[in-house]
Amino acid sequence: MTSSLFPLVPLGSGARKAAALVAGLAVTAAASGCATKQCTEMGCVNSFSILTGTADKSWPAGEYTLELTVDGDAVSCAYRWTNTPQPGGGGVFVQCSPTVMVSVNPVTTCTETRDSDSVSQSCTPVPGQFTQGIAIHGTPARVDVVARRDGAVLGERSFTPEYKTSYPNGEGCPPACRGDAQRWELP
Numbered sequence: 001m002t003s004s005l006f007p008l009v010p011l012g013s014g015a016r017k018a019a020a021l022v023a024g025l026a027v028t029a030a031a032s033g034c035a036t037k038q039c040t041e042m043g044c045v046n047s048f049s050i051l052t053g054t055a056d057k058s059w060p061a062g063e064y065t066l067e068l069t070v071d072g073d074a075v076s077c078a079y080r081w082t083n084t085p086q087p088g089g090g091g092v093f094v095q096c097s098p099t100v101m102v103s104v105n106p107v108t109t110c111t112e113t114r115d116s117d118s119v120s121q122s123c124t125p126v127p128g129q130f131t132q133g134i135a136i137h138g139t140p141a142r143v144d145v146v147a148r149r150d151g152a153v154l155g156e157r158s159f160t161p162e163y164k165t166s167y168p169n170g171e172g173c174p175p176a177c178r179g180d181a182q183r184w185e186l187p
Helices: 013-032
Strands: 046-055 063-068 073-081 094-095 101-113 118-137 145-150 150-160 165-166 178-186
Touching: 046 145, 063 094, 063 101, 063 118, 073 094, 150 178
Parallel strands: 046 178
Antiparallel strands: 046 118, 063 073, 063 145, 094 101, 101 118, 145 150, 165 178
8 A cells, every 4th residue: 555645734736846855855865874974073193102111110210311213314312300200290291303202101090980971080190100102203114212321221122113094083084093002111
């Protein structure tokens, strides 16, 4: 049995044509899914990161120097660490070059709290525990690092990043960013 919209509602011929057009559009929209993609506008940058720490997570006081070679370009960076976090618990941040930044930050323990429809997180620094981060903007193919404390070599290592692509605004929404992060344990 076939039913029609027209016998249910008494309409004039112009109204019938309009109703038929609206019904046709509704069927077309339903058939095509009528889904419009909504993308957020979060940004991101291509990057390679090295998280450096010691086995016991201490970061002894001293004069630190990092000698990096990023795809053949030499970058040197130096900072003094007193083994004391900055007021508010923050660490040290050093801009080594336009594309390389080093930071020393406290290790934190975080607690997540959930209730019916929200999630919150609270993080507390662990006394005496720190990590050094090396952030490199871009997608270098090779990074060589020599780390020194008070002139003595702590370690040397070469890194070959393995980038993964992420979409912070959802799959198929720009931008697409490439990144990798690796760990390096020093004595």
